[in-house]
Amino acid sequence: MINKKQITALVASAMAFGGAAQAADVEVTHWWTSGGEAAAVKVFADSFNALGGGDRWIDGAIAGSGGVARPIIASRITGGDPMGATQLNHGRQAEDFIEAGLMLELTDVAQRENWKGFVRPSGLYDSCDYDGKIFCVPVNIHSWQWMWISLPAFQKAGVPAPKDWHEFVAAAPALRNAGIVPLALGNQSWQYGGMFDVLLVGLGGIDTWKRINIDRDADFARGSKMREVWQAFGDARELSVGSNVSEWNEATNLVITHKAGAQIMGDWAQGEFSVAGYTAGNEYDCLPGLGINEVLSTGGDAFYFPATGDADLVRAQKKMASMMVSKDVQVGFNLAKGSLPIRGDVDLSAANLCMKKGLKILDNLDNVIPSGDQLLTQDTLGQMGDLIAEFWEDTSITPAEAQERWADILASAE
Amino acid sequence: MESNIADKAVPAAPGGPPPDWLGRQWWGLRRNLVAKIATLPMVFTALVVFLGGTLWSIFYSFTKSKSLPVEKFVGFAQYERLFNTKRWIVSLENIAIFGICSLVFSLVIGFLLAALLDQKIRFENTFRTIFLYPFALSFIITGLVWQWILNPEFGIQQVVRSFGFEEFVFNPLRDPEIVIYGVLIAGLWQGSGLVMVLMLAGLRGIEEDIWKAARVDGIPAWKTYLIIVIPMMRPVFVTTLVLIAAGIVKVFDLVVAQTAGGPGIASEVPAKYVYDYLFARGNLGQGLAASTVMLLSVLVVLIPWMYLEFGSRRQQKHG
Numbered sequence: 221m222i223n224k225k226q227i228t229a230l231v232a233s234a235m236a237f238g239g240a241a242q243a244a245d246v247e248v249t250h251w252w253t254s255g256g257e258a259a260a261v262k263v264f265a266d267s268f269n270a271l272g273g274g275d276r277w278i279d280g281a282i283a284g285s286g287g288v289a290r291p292i293i294a295s296r297i298t299g300g301d302p303m304g305a306t307q308l309n310h311g312r313q314a315e316d317f318i319e320a321g322l323m324l325e326l327t328d329v330a331q332r333e334n335w336k337g338f339v340r341p342s343g344l345y346d347s348c349d350y351d352g353k354i355f356c357v358p359v360n361i362h363s364w365q366w367m368w369i370s371l372p373a374f375q376k377a378g379v380p381a382p383k384d385w386h387e388f389v390a391a392a393p394a395l396r397n398a399g400i401v402p403l404a405l406g407n408q409s410w411q412y413g414g415m416f417d418v419l420l421v422g423l424g425g426i427d428t429w430k431r432i433n434i435d436r437d438a439d440f441a442r443g444s445k446m447r448e449v450w451q452a453f454g455d456a457r458e459l460s461v462g463s464n465v466s467e468w469n470e471a472t473n474l475v476i477t478h479k480a481g482a483q484i485m486g487d488w489a490q491g492e493f494s495v496a497g498y499t500a501g502n503e504y505d506c507l508p509g510l511g512i513n514e515v516l517s518t519g520g521d522a523f524y525f526p527a528t529g530d531a532d533l534v535r536a537q538k539k540m541a542s543m544m545v546s547k548d549v550q551v552g553f554n555l556a557k558g559s560l561p562i563r564g565d566v567d568l569s570a571a572n573l574c575m576k577k578g579l580k581i582l583d584n585l586d587n588v589i590p591s592g593d594q595l596l597t598q599d600t601l602g603q604m605g606d607l608i609a610e611f612w613e614d615t616s617i618t619p620a621e622a623q624e625r626w627a628d629i630l631a632s633a634e
Numbered sequence: 635m636e637s638n639i640a641d642k643a644v645p646a647a648p649g650g651p652p653p654d655w656l657g658r659q660w661w662g663l664r665r666n667l668v669a670k671i672a673t674l675p676m677v678f679t680a681l682v683v684f685l686g687g688t689l690w691s692i693f694y695s696f697t698k699s700k701s702l703p704v705e706k707f708v709g710f711a712q713y714e715r716l717f718n719t720k721r722w723i724v725s726l727e728n729i730a731i732f733g734i735c736s737l738v739f740s741l742v743i744g745f746l747l748a749a750l751l752d753q754k755i756r757f758e759n760t761f762r763t764i765f766l767y768p769f770a771l772s773f774i775i776t777g778l779v780w781q782w783i784l785n786p787e788f789g790i791q792q793v794v795r796s797f798g799f800e801e802f803v804f805n806p807l808r809d810p811e812i813v814i815y816g817v818l819i820a821g822l823w824q825g826s827g828l829v830m831v832l833m834l835a836g837l838r839g840i841e842e843d844i845w846k847a848a849r850v851d852g853i854p855a856w857k858t859y860l861i862i863v864i865p866m867m868r869p870v871f872v873t874t875l876v877l878i879a880a881g882i883v884k885v886f887d888l889v890v891a892q893t894a895g896g897p898g899i900a901s902e903v904p905a906k907y908v909y910d911y912l913f914a915r916g917n918l919g920q921g922l923a924a925s926t927v928m929l930l931s932v933l934v935v936l937i938p939w940m941y942l943e944f945g946s947r948r949q950q951k952h953g
Contacts, residue, residue, distance in 0.1 A: 287914065290913075290914060291909070291913035291914050294913055295913060298702075312700070312701070312916060313701055313916045316700065316701035316702055316916065317701075320702060407808075407896060407897060408896070409895075409896065409898075464786065464787070464808065597700075597915075597916070597917075598914065598915045598916050598917075599700070599911075599915045599916065599917040601915075602910065602911075602914070602915040606719075606721045606899055607720075609898045610720060610721070610898045610899045611898075612897075612898055613810050613896065613897040613899075613900060614810060614898055632715075
């Protein structure tokens with residue numbers, strides 16, 4: 221996977237650290253456990269083990285979503301039992317660790333390989349940049365703003381497949397009549413929360429998104445544009461009645477088996493369609509930005525390397541960081557994961573229809589929004605998540621009431 | 635002034651034997667020296683970990699600490715926010731329902747099972763093992779097992795429907811109104827066995843003669859239990875109560891495994907709120923404020939009880 225020049229460079233740099241360097245086991249924690257995700261991790265692990273030098277990738281997969289894994293990872297780092305490398309979201313929590321000196325600085329690797337030159341969009345590089353120092357490795361671009369549609373389900377209902385959210389809502393009664401649940405959704409709070417954000421940017425566009433996440437404009441949050449979003453979220457609440465699954469991939473499976481018409485979920489859902497042997501455009505279709513505002517977030521996954529003070533481990537950690545951004549590994553990894561590579565200079569001729577739609581959107585930087593993780597604190601996001609979960613399960617709360625409380629949370633955000 | 639007089643009464647003669655009070659204190663320290671050394675680690679743990687940790691928590695609950703503790707004080711702001719948060723209020727309601735119900739039901743169920751086992755039945759050991767067995771499972775396993783049993787697709791609802799009752803609906807974990815009772819069932823299933831064993835031990839401690847005397851007087855069995863046996867088992871009840879109460883306050887893993895606080899926020903509990911804010915949301919101040927309120931609510935129950943329990947006993951001894 222890695223070309224010869226890079227191996228030579230790596231061997232040379234390893235030698236420079238001193239001939240007595242010992243092989244290190246690098247424990248890597250992450251929460252990638254579904255079919256497509258596990259395949260992607262394997263690309264990393266195999267590539268790292270193939271680099272030679274005796275360093276080994278010790279897989280520390282944590283079952284469950286990020287909500288389960290993040291506290292475990294955080295308590296190991298703050299508790300003085302750090303792993304060699306870990307998947308972690310960008311954001312305030314990571315910043316706190318960096319500030320406390322718990323993370324390894326990767327500036328020398330980044331400068332030697334000129335990451336700033338090739339990482340695209342540059343926001344991904346900037347989120348790893350803390351006061352001019354680099355502390356993490358962006359590995360992919362993930363976007364939430366996708367609606368996955370089962371084409372046979374709409375055929376069965378006798379209505380044309382929708383081109384946007386409004387057509388979808390209009391077609392929903394026909395789906396119901398055909399015994400199909402219009403909207404598949406797993407009953408977990410991160411899934412409603414994610415869908416809410418997609419509705420916000422899909423219906424409101426990037427301006428609405430900025431007014432909320434950057435300006436924190438509580439008056440705007442009480443206004444008519446957000447009323448439309450909350451109304452749509454209320455519609456979604458009704459359209460998903462009958463979707464009694466909990467995991468996101470179970471919900472995707474409802475769409476795959478044509479028991480549900482559509483699902484709003486990030487691009488990782490596409491891995492499930494490929495595992496089922498489906499082709500985009502034949503059995504399923506995708507609507508980025510709900511077909512209305514075609515914008516994508518570019519939050520993505522990143523790996524952080526906790527500081528340990530062990531010279532051998534540091535050498536292996538830097539070697540791993542360099543491996544993760546190298547061209548061939550980026551292609552192999554992202555093809556398996558369904559996400560987009562973090563560099564534009566790789567060969568993606570194997571991309572499918574939906575991936576090409578995504579790439580086209582990314583070509584115009586105006587269509588790119590940073591991930592919400594990077595702006596509001598986990599604290600604020602958590603409160604909003606609680607409210608959204610409460611609203612979703614309690615049909616006595618009207619969209620207007622929820623909107624008011626949501627605006628209050630935004631007003632108190634720091 | 636009195637101590638001065640005492641000092642004069644025992645003049646310390648230079649070069650002479652050490653004063654009497656010093657010797658007594660030294661001897662007092664030497665007595666059971668091994669036992670005292672053996673308790674040192676626990677004393678240390680209690681002071682540093684329990685007391686120290688508690689004071690640390692209370693201290694930082696008045697700050698705006700985020701992921702890491704900082705000394706920026708904000709007064710009662712964290713508490714104000716706490717009690718304006720719907721999720722915290724729901725958590726308190728849930729712990730109250732869960733607490734009262736599990737206290738009453740596990741005592742009643744545990745005592746009834748113990749009384750039934752005490753009727754000199756056959757296979758007592760077998761039944762005791764069966765009833766106690768759930769206690770050997772962790773809350774996580776209990777939660778998962780009951781999540782499946784209560785799952786409408788392949789749990790109780792499905793079984794009853796397969797008997798021909800097609801319209802039967804029993805899906806507590808997806809109904810925000812009754813989800814906490816779904817958690818309660820799992821908790822009772824897990825905990826009642828232990829209560830039963832404790833009660834059984836208590837019943838066995840009642841002398842046979844008392845039963846005989848009651849029988850001679852013609853008192854029916856249920857009345858003997860209610861009026862004579864239960865009051866005699868007071869120490870067992872107190873122990874059981876403490877164990878159950880401790881289980882209630884820290885109920886967390888059961889909820890996490892069974893419902894993850896859902897649907898929505900309907901089965902949230904205070905311990906989970908604390909955990910989320912400490913570890914997932916990086917807001918130490920808010921999490922510690924919540925944990926301080928938890929501590930206070932335990933003390934509100936505990937202090938009057940301890941006062942009644944130990945205060946009155948001391949008076950009895952002196953009296």
